[in-house]
Amino acid sequence: MLLEELHKREYIDSIFNQYEELTKNQPELTSEIFIFERTVSKRVKKILKKSRLLNDVERKDIKEIIHFSSIAFTEGSLVAALRLDYCNRCGWCCENCSPIYITKKEYESYENSDKIVTAEIVPFEGGYKFEEDRPCEHFIRKTKKCDIYNERPTVCRAFPILIKDENEYQFRPNQFCKYAVEFVVQKAITEITTCLKIREDPDFLKNLENLIEKQIPVKEDNLEDRVKKWNKIADDLDGKLD
Numbered sequence: 001m002l003l004e005e006l007h008k009r010e011y012i013d014s015i016f017n018q019y020e021e022l023t024k025n026q027p028e029l030t031s032e033i034f035i036f037e038r039t040v041s042k043r044v045k046k047i048l049k050k051s052r053l054l055n056d057v058e059r060k061d062i063k064e065i066i067h068f069s070s071i072a073f074t075e076g077s078l079v080a081a082l083r084l085d086y087c088n089r090c091g092w093c094c095e096n097c098s099p100i101y102i103t104k105k106e107y108e109s110y111e112n113s114d115k116i117v118t119a120e121i122v123p124f125e126g127g128y129k130f131e132e133d134r135p136c137e138h139f140i141r142k143t144k145k146c147d148i149y150n151e152r153p154t155v156c157r158a159f160p161i162l163i164k165d166e167n168e169y170q171f172r173p174n175q176f177c178k179y180a181v182e183f184v185v186q187k188a189i190t191e192i193t194t195c196l197k198i199r200e201d202p203d204f205l206k207n208l209e210n211l212i213e214k215q216i217p218v219k220e221d222n223l224e225d226r227v228k229k230w231n232k233i234a235d236d237l238d239g240k241l242d
């Protein structure tokens with residue numbers, strides 16, 4: 001059972017518990033995640049098959065690891081999720097997401113500069129949001145481009161991570177977003193290959209924890225450096241299976 005290897009990392013159980021708590025208040029999230037995970041599962045199995053690893057992993061384990069991968073809201077996931085190369089610029093998020101949250105800081109910067117943000121901004125839950133969304137007024141449907149791309153709010157830069165303010169964020173799985181699907185596919189593959197390595201070599205987990213601690217501990221690292229380091233570890237771990 002690969003799950004034994006997965007649960008050897010203590011923080012993993014706290015992530016499952018966190019998810020239980022979250023879905024108590026947002027029951028619709030459970031069915032959203034269920035549909036999303038079916039899409040992810042097809043692709044993960046295809047990658048494992050191509051890499052001849054599919055027979056090494058029980059179906060039940062794949063399901064649980066994919067579930068873990070789509071509910072992991074740790075900072076590591078936030079950093080690991082910042083892979084712009086996963087986005088195919090389809091514009092689905094600009095046409096369908098609501099609300100488009102504007103932080104107080106962003107609101108002030110829009111107010112006090114000549115940045116061309118024409119959309120109406122209204123107060124919303126302690127911050128602000130664009131009054132019109134679905135689609136956003138700044139979305140140009142014909143070219144699928146944003147007409148304020150360089151000034152777009154953080155929530156747009158971070159999607160599919162939803163950032164509500166500087167300290168609160170959440171990964172929202174969405175089957176229509178290639179970025180979200182790809183993020184969880186790659187995370188699941190990394191988790192599966194990591195578990196297989198832990199199974200083969202009991203020292204692997206200790207070495208991995210040391211490596212992560214050594215590579216990504218420094219608070220003063222800027223986000224870009226942390227993203228690069230994290231992505232390198234993830235790439236090295238999964239051995240670029242796809």
Ligand code: SF4
Binds near residue numbers: 100136140
């Ligand atoms: S501001 Fe730009 S990136 Fe954000 S939702 Fe609107 S069109 Fe999309």
Ligand code: SF4
Binds near residue numbers: 092093176179
């Ligand atoms: S973030 Fe997702 S939904 Fe938005 S453009 Fe990229 S792939 Fe499409």
